Amino acid sequence: MLSYLFLGILFAARTNSLSSVTDDKAKPTGPDGQTTTCRCRSENAQSDILRQLLNQETLIRMALDKKVSDLVNDMAEMKKYVQKSTKQLQNSKREIETNKQQLQDAKREIETNKQQLLAAKREIETNNQQLQDAKREIKTNNNQLQDAMAEIVSLRNEVLLLRNQNRKMGQLSDGINTSINVVKAEVNQSQKAQLELSSAISSVVSSLEVIRQNMSLLNGPAKDTPVGFTAGITSASRTWEGDILVFPHVITNKGQGYSSSSGKFTAPRDGTYVFTVTAVSYDSDWLTLEIVHDHVSKVRTLSDNSASRQTGTNLVVLELDRGDAVWVRRYSGQGYSGSSAPMTTFSGFIL
Structure with missing residues (x-):
């Protein structure tokens, strides 16, 4: 853009200088011979103008060359910058792709952790349920133990009762045996008393047999219960x-x-x-x-x-x-x- 501007200025300057030269050449020549002097002066002036124009053109060309060189350098720098930016962009794209992959991996890991957490929760619930079942079973066993203890106490009481009855039966048997001995002594004293005693002995023996049978029942095995x-x-x-x-x-x-x-x-x-x-x-x-x-x-x-x-x-x-x-x-x-x-x-x- 700057080069076009300088070329426009140079063209305008040349056009003005040519117009001045043309105007000087178009002046009429006088009869007194002064035309030659004027022409010389005009040619000198034109030469000065041309030299100035050439100098200006050279300066402008040098300036333009410097500008063009600067533009070329800028373009090279810009190209390097673009290449560097392109490389950075590619690196950024690769980094973004890597981050996306890492994000996907993180999402999958989070999902896996969620599944593991749910599985752990289900396992905890199962363990809690098993614990509740164990507590109920322990409670049931405690109830059974209490029932068994109550049954043991009841059986112990029955055993004590049987022992007391056995002692009473033993005492009664001893009394009966004593009575039999007394009766036998009285039989030796009197025949008549013997006949009467025989009947009494039969009755006592029958009663004793009944008592012994009752004792056998009381002392019998628990399987009859x-x-x-x-x-x-x-x-x-x-x-x-x-x-x-x-x-x-x-x-x-x-x-x-x-x-x-x-x-x-x-x-x-x-x-x-x-x-x-x-x-x-x-x-x-x-x-x-x-x-x-x-x-x-x-x-x-x-x-x-x-x-x-x-x-x-x-x-x-x-x-x-x-x-x-x-x-x-x-x-x-x-x-x-x-x-x-x-x-x-x-x-x-x-x-």
Whole structure:
């Protein structure tokens, strides 16, 4: 742009100088011969002007050359700057791409951490649930322990009572033997008294035999003690989701083997037992129960949803050792019916 400006100025200066030369050449020549002098002066003036113009042109050309050189240098510098900027831009692009990749990796890592956190939360919830189950089981075991302790106290009291009765029977037997000896002495004194005493001895001996039989019964083994129970449910539920179905309403509990707090029957001695369960479903809900012997399912009931309050029942005969536990467990379903006279019941007895 500057070069064009200087060229325009130079062209305008040359045009003015040529106009001046042309004007000087166009002057008329006088008759007195002064035209030659004027012409010489004019030529000198033109030569001076031409020299000035040439000098100005040279100066302008030098200035233009310097400007052009400066522009070339500036263009070179600018080209280097552009190349440097281009390289920096490429580096920036690569850095941006690297940052994007790192951002994607960070996002994936965050997502992985979220999944791990959710898994940890689920594991914590599972552990909490297991802890709650363990607490319930401990509570059930404590209840069973309390029932067992109560049963032990009851048996201890019965043993003490039997011992007292045995002592009384022993004292009575000693008294009878003394009486027999006295009677025998009197028999030796009198025949008539002997006849009368014979009848009395027979009566006493009979009484003694009865007493001895009673003592044998009192001292007999505990296996003759009856064991049997029946328990039921008096209130209905449609949202029950537990494991062991507890029958809190106890109708019969011979031998104190059934616990109404835990819902489990604990065998007081070895033997063959019969268990039965009857379940009435809530309205038209499914309900399936199991009779369980020490965590092993033995038989199962089914109350389907084909109609309202369907009844499912089953029976099982089990060989139990003392201390074995039997209970009713939920297999599927949530609802069972109840009433003041129980419809859903659990029973068992020893053969």
